[in-house]
Amino acid sequence: MSTIRNSRTRLLTAAASVALAALTLTACNGDGTGVTDEGAAPSASRPTPTAPTASAPSAPSSSGTGTGTGTGSSASAPASKPTAQDPSAPAAKNPAKPPASAGKPVTCEGSTLKTVAAPLNRPVNHMLLTVTNTGSSPCHLYAYPAVRFGEAQAVPPVVEESHPQAVVTLAPGESGYAAVLLSAADGSGAHGHTEKSLSIHFYGPSGSGSVGSAATPPLPAQGVFVDDSLRVTYWQQDLDDALTW
Numbered sequence: 001m002s003t004i005r006n007s008r009t010r011l012l013t014a015a016a017s018v019a020l021a022a023l024t025l026t027a028c029n030g031d032g033t034g035v036t037d038e039g040a041a042p043s044a045s046r047p048t049p050t051a052p053t054a055s056a057p058s059a060p061s062s063s064g065t066g067t068g069t070g071t072g073s074s075a076s077a078p079a080s081k082p083t084a085q086d087p088s089a090p091a092a093k094n095p096a097k098p099p100a101s102a103g104k105p106v107t108c109e110g111s112t113l114k115t116v117a118a119p120l121n122r123p124v125n126h127m128l129l130t131v132t133n134t135g136s137s138p139c140h141l142y143a144y145p146a147v148r149f150g151e152a153q154a155v156p157p158v159v160e161e162s163h164p165q166a167v168v169t170l171a172p173g174e175s176g177y178a179a180v181l182l183s184a185a186d187g188s189g190a191h192g193h194t195e196k197s198l199s200i201h202f203y204g205p206s207g208s209g210s211v212g213s214a215a216t217p218p219l220p221a222q223g224v225f226v227d228d229s230l231r232v233t234y235w236q237q238d239l240d241d242a243l244t245w
Contacts, residue, residue: 105169108139108176109202109212117198117217119182119224123243127180127224129200131215133170141168141176141235143203146210149195149226156180159245162233169237177242181231182224189227196223 106112112135120126129147133139144162146155159181168176183189198219201210236242 103137105138105140106135107202107204107211108133108141108170110200110215111213112139113215115200115215115217117180117200117219119220120243123179124185125181125183125225126243127182128239128242129178129180129217130175131170131177132175133172136172138169138171140205141170141202142205143207144232144234145178145180146201146203147180147232148199148201149224149230150197155201156230156232159231159233162236162241162245164234164236164241168235177236177239179233179242179245181229181245183227184229189229192225192227194223194225195219196221 108131112133114132114134116130118128118130120128129145131141144158148155170176183192196219198217200215200217202212202214203209204211233242233245
């Protein structure tokens with residue numbers, strides 16, 4: 001009888017111990033600070049952690065001043081139009097004008113002229129002198145060409161009737177003319193001979209004495225025949241006027 005009572009007492013004690021252990025485990029799981037059973041499901045009452053969300057940047061104020069490359073406006077805003085030039089800024093200087101003397105007429109002379117001497121078939125026994133202004137300024141052809149054939153010491157006389165009404169002026173690139181009567185057409189001239197070289201000197205405004213350098217245009221290889229009838233015309237502006245005499 002006492003044996004049965006002792007067994008029941010042991011069973012009750014064991015049951016009480018199990019119940020106490022269960023209460024202890026429940027109390028530990030309730031506040032989240034204890035150790036839970038690895039196989040137990042998570043408590044439904046425990047809050048689930050959520051990922052932090054990035055806060056959206058606030059729109060820049062239209063009146064604020066930015067610290068970057070902008071001045072408070074959005075990056076997608078269109079570029080501002082260029083402003084007009086400051087009226088107080090100094091205006092660009094105009095290119096320097098060439099000196100007034102650059103266009104002032106000068107006296108024509110050999111270094112600024114291209115000179116050609118061409119014998120003519122008509123009028124017979126005539127030669128045409130053509131001078132072209134190769135300089136950058138206009139030039140005046142005064143009086144008539146002072147021609148010298150070969151070693152001649154004097155220049156031939158001029159045909160006075162060929163005197164133009166005004167001094168011949170050549171713009172850059174423009175040509176002037178004079179004719180040379182080489183010999184008498186009827187053979188009446190004296191001291192006829194052949195010359196193979198020619199120099200042309202140019203008069204100044206006074207009409208006496210040559211200025212600048214002489215021109216030395218080539219003559220035909222066979223030379224030209226001249227006699228005492230040798231004459232020249234005044235410088236002419238037009239070709240036809242030079243061939244009249």
